[in-house]
Amino acid sequence: MDRLKLVLQYFQSNSESISNGICIILSLISVKLYTSFDFNCPCLPQYNKMYALGVMFVPPIILFLLGVLVNRHTGVLMEEWVRPLGKRTKNPAVVKFLLSSVFQRSLLAPMVWILMTLLDGKCFICAFSMNVDPKYFTGIPNSTGLELIKIMAKVPCKEDVIFKNSSFRKAVSRYVRCYSQAIGWSILLFFIFLGAVGRVLKPCFNHATFLQTRYWSNYLDIEQKLFDETCVLHARDFARKCVVQFFENMREDVTVRMPLSSALRLSTIHNEYEEEEEEHLHGITRQDQVDHLLQTWYECKPELDVTRMAYKPKVCITWEDINGKAMFSEV
Amino acid sequence: MDKFRMMAQILQSNQESFMNGICGIMALASAQLYTSFEFNCPCIPEYNYSYGISMLVIPPIWFFLLGFVLNNNVSMLAEEWKRPMGQRRKDPAVMRYMCVSISQRSLIAPAVWISVTLMDGKSFLCAYSMDLDMSEFGKNVSGYGLSQEELLRTLAKIPCKHIYDGQHILSREAASRYINCISQAFGWLFLLIITIAAFLIRAIRPCFTQAAFLKTKYWSHYVDTERKVFDETCTEHAKGFARICIKQYFEGISGEIQSFQDNLHGDDSDDEGDKPATDEDKLMGVRRLDTMNKVLWDWHTCKPPLTLRKSGDASTGQNGDCSINASKNQNGNVCDKTDLNEGQNGFRCGYVNPGLEIGQSELGKEHNNASFSTEQNGLTNRHSNASTSQNGFMNGCVSSPGNTQRKAWAVYYSKV
Numbered sequence: 001m002d003r004l005k006l007v008l009q010y011f012q013s014n015s016e017s018i019s020n021g022i023c024i025i026l027s028l029i030s031v032k033l034y035t036s037f038d039f040n041c042p043c044l045p046q047y048n049k050m051y052a053l054g055v056m057f058v059p060p061i062i063l064f065l066l067g068v069l070v071n072r073h074t075g076v077l078m079e080e081w082v083r084p085l086g087k088r089t090k091n092p093a094v095v096k097f098l099l100s101s102v103f104q105r106s107l108l109a110p111m112v113w114i115l116m117t118l119l120d121g122k123c124f125i126c127a128f129s130m131n132v133d134p135k136y137f138t139g140i141p142n143s144t145g146l147e148l149i150k151i152m153a154k155v156p157c158k159e160d161v162i163f164k165n166s167s168f169r170k171a172v173s174r175y176v177r178c179y180s181q182a183i184g185w186s187i188l189l190f191f192i193f194l195g196a197v198g199r200v201l202k203p204c205f206n207h208a209t210f211l212q213t214r215y216w217s218n219y220l221d222i223e224q225k226l227f228d229e230t231c232v233l234h235a236r237d238f239a240r241k242c243v244v245q246f247f248e249n250m251r252e253d254v255t256v257r258m259p260l261s262s263a264l265r266l267s268t269i270h271n272e273y274e275e276e277e278e279e280h281l282h283g284i285t286r287q288d289q290v291d292h293l294l295q296t297w298y299e300c301k302p303e304l305d306v307t308r309m310a311y312k313p314k315v316c317i318t319w320e321d322i323n324g325k326a327m328f329s330e331v
Numbered sequence: 332m333d334k335f336r337m338m339a340q341i342l343q344s345n346q347e348s349f350m351n352g353i354c355g356i357m358a359l360a361s362a363q364l365y366t367s368f369e370f371n372c373p374c375i376p377e378y379n380y381s382y383g384i385s386m387l388v389i390p391p392i393w394f395f396l397l398g399f400v401l402n403n404n405v406s407m408l409a410e411e412w413k414r415p416m417g418q419r420r421k422d423p424a425v426m427r428y429m430c431v432s433i434s435q436r437s438l439i440a441p442a443v444w445i446s447v448t449l450m451d452g453k454s455f456l457c458a459y460s461m462d463l464d465m466s467e468f469g470k471n472v473s474g475y476g477l478s479q480e481e482l483l484r485t486l487a488k489i490p491c492k493h494i495y496d497g498q499h500i501l502s503r504e505a506a507s508r509y510i511n512c513i514s515q516a517f518g519w520l521f522l523l524i525i526t527i528a529a530f531l532i533r534a535i536r537p538c539f540t541q542a543a544f545l546k547t548k549y550w551s552h553y554v555d556t557e558r559k560v561f562d563e564t565c566t567e568h569a570k571g572f573a574r575i576c577i578k579q580y581f582e583g584i585s586g587e588i589q590s591f592q593d594n595l596h597g598d599d600s601d602d603e604g605d606k607p608a609t610d611e612d613k614l615m616g617v618r619r620l621d622t623m624n625k626v627l628w629d630w631h632t633c634k635p636p637l638t639l640r641k642s643g644d645a646s647t648g649q650n651g652d653c654s655i656n657a658s659k660n661q662n663g664n665v666c667d668k669t670d671l672n673e674g675q676n677g678f679r680c681g682y683v684n685p686g687l688e689i690g691q692s693e694l695g696k697e698h699n700n701a702s703f704s705t706e707q708n709g710l711t712n713r714h715s716n717a718s719t720s721q722n723g724f725m726n727g728c729v730s731s732p733g734n735t736q737r738k739a740w741a742v743y744y745s746k747v
Contacts, residue, residue: 054519287638
């Protein structure tokens with residue numbers, strides 16, 4: 001139980017690891033899907049190839065599209081790509097980085113499927129059993145009166161009667177499966193090699209630019225998440241105030257509201273809860289204000305400059321001696 | 332058990348993931364239902380097709396409707412659609428968004444059923460075994476001396492392993508393999524089509540109407556939150572109402588009044604932030620059956636506008652007639668901190684002692700009652716002369732000029 005919690009916590013710690021987690025889950029789904037799929041070769045010369053290659057390539061396309069769909073970065077990427085310029089310039093390197101990361105993650109599950117089909121061999125046998133030259137194998141059942149190609153097309157089907165007492169079928173299957181597994185292992189080796197070389201050589205090219213683009217793509221992701229969270233909190237406080245206001249408007253006794261004079265105000269201790277609520281509203285208290293805010297967020301994204309909020313000018317008093325040398329300063 | 336609790340916690344962390352959780356559970360339920368369902372093809376020419384196709388089509392419709400039933404947002408959507416305009420206009424884009432998101436979630440379980448059925452192939456085999464083209468298998472139909480009807484009957488028995496008697500005509504395995512292969516091809520095609528559709532909707536959508544989308548997403552979430560907050564507030568109100576009602580009843584019987592305690596004990600605590608709202612505050616001034624009924628009625632028929640009052644504004648009754656029942660604050664206590672705690676930054680001084688409140692219902696709705704209570708002590712020089720009119724509107728009595736109020740703010744903040 002604790003282990004599961006730890007694992008979940010780790011994966012939720014940042015958005016990169018969430019994407020990795022989803023990517024791994026999708027690959028596991030792909031494995032499960034393959035094992036539970038009932039492969040059903042038609043064993044007919046005109047349909048074998050079509051069926052087998054369909055099963056080998058259509059699910060990877062589906063898994064790839066699913067991987068792109070489920071990835072959070074896709075939304076960030078599309079939004080950054082199509083937004084109007086606003087007050088913030090666009091950085092094409094960030095968009096390219098996000099795109100490549102989305103593609104890389106989405107390619108994992110399709111590759112797992114393709115490798116599984118190759119290593120298992122059923123698809124290959126179904127597709128290419130007709131291309132095998134039978135004269136290398138003994139025991140071909142030529143007493144049934146069927147054409148050669150039809151016999152070869154029936155090789156993937158175990159329970160067919162024509163192969164009852166011969167080892168021909170098994171021999172041909174083994175031969176084709178051996179090819180299929182060889183191709184599978186070489187593809188795997190190729191991709192692992194490519195990945196290793198890529199990782200090793202990446203710092204040699206534009207590492208500083210890479211650090212920048214990675215930072216800003218992470219920033220965009222976090223910014224979008226925080227914006228959504230802020231909207232949620234704002235909506236909650238807006239709703240609460242609206243409802244309380246609604247109730248209070250039905251009051252039965254008169255309420256005299258008057259602005260507090262400054263003397264009394266200074267001695268008032270603010271209710272912390274109230275202050276927190278007001279803070280969430282950020283002064284946005286009307287429907288048209290909210291609409292304007294949301295419209296501007298997309299159409300005129302703010303500039304990346306938080307000096308005004310982060311650094312408030314502080315008054316600093318400095319005591320200097322006759323020569324102008326600072327002796328003591330106090331903020 | 333612990334695992335379930337954790338899953339439940341994760342799923343309930345926010346509304347969206349809860350809905351996704353329900354959606355996932357229904358998809359799993361649909362797959363499980365299919366595997367545990369015993370498919371029973373009749374193997375009779377007249378009924379095969381209807382059985383096979385209905386197994387493919389009717390459970391998805393059922394799952395789709397079930398998805399609507401289980402989704403909480405359906406009632407919210409219906410409410411938003413049917414409510415009278417009130418003081419808040421309706422936004423058709425928000426309703427469209429809610430409808431689309433509900434439908435999207437409800438479509439997942441049916442899609443799972445259809446794809447599992449097609450991948451498995453049994454229902455396809457049952458429905459289409461009679462339409463098999465024998466020439467695919469290289470068989471000459473007329474060579475077996477069967478009439479059309481008998482051939483159909485034989486073909487209809489293909490899905491049933493144990494009663495098939497046409498092995499000499501056509502191998503059952505070959506035929507079922509062929510039809511299964513077509514069924515699986517349809518299944519993968521179906522999955523591909525819906526994945527492409529989902530991809531186009533989600534990944535390409537930001538290219539169009541992104542700003543409008545942000546708006547509708549916010550307001551639909553707002554409607555949901557508001558409904559929840561309203562229900563919570565009503566519950567709190569009911570609790571406070573019940574408590575005070577019972578207290579009054581007991582006091583009425585015992586003849587004693589002992590209600591000064593709970594509003595004055597707050598003086599001792601320096602910690603203002605954590606003082607819980609008393610029952611009186613929870614009532615928010617709504618103290619009677621008909622007032623509460625009006626609250627609940629107006630919530631649907633006349634929804635309030637989406638505008639929050641700024642802290643210094645006078646509270647003018649916005650919901651039609653507000654009957655002013657002014658009661659004097661007899662003990663003339665200082666507007667102490669307890670009164671300032673709740674409400675808009677301590678401006679609300681409308682607190683009425685519960686002791687006097689008992690008498691209030693006896694006073695009834697006396698619109699002409701001209702005495703009003705100002706709980707504000709003489710510190711402020713902005714006394715209001717509240718003129719209570721028959722209709723109960725306080726017309727501009729408290730001249731709350733924004734300027735002085737803003738100045739107060741300015742003075743306050745510059746001293747920080």
